[in-house]
């Protein structure tokens with residue numbers, strides 16, 4: 001099979017646009033809950049496991065987080081830690097889970113989400129394996145409330 005090398009910012013449908021780069025440029029609205037010099041964190045507007053799924057996104061466009069420089073990676077995971085602390089304070093979960101994937105948007109991002117023992121995440125993984133997707137069913141208005149809840153949880 002011939003290896004195809006793509007140049008530029010392509011998304012999964014092959015269009016020369018990267019959703020997260022467009023969000024970073026302010027061309028697409030997002031529910032931002034955190035920002036620092038190198039990263040932003042936004043709510044996942046189509047959460048599949050929990051109403052509060054935060055995507056921590058480096059401002060540098062790379063497909064995989066490990067393509068970032070060590071300094072950018074350290075900064076990314078410092079942002080992940082900040083968001084995890086916010087989620088822990090806002091939701092008091094048993095765990096704060098991280099996922100790094102990027103099948104949907106090929107721009108590195110870390111998904112950070114609260115998790116409980118025997119919760120929907122476990123079920124969600126099993127359903128995803130069967131291509132049956134769970135949707136937490138969050139309205140746009142609810143996203144504002146969730147974003148506020150998280151922002152209020154920021155800081156000491």
Ligand SMILES: [Zn+2]
Pocket residue numbers: 009018019020021022061062106107
């Ligand atoms: Zn991008």
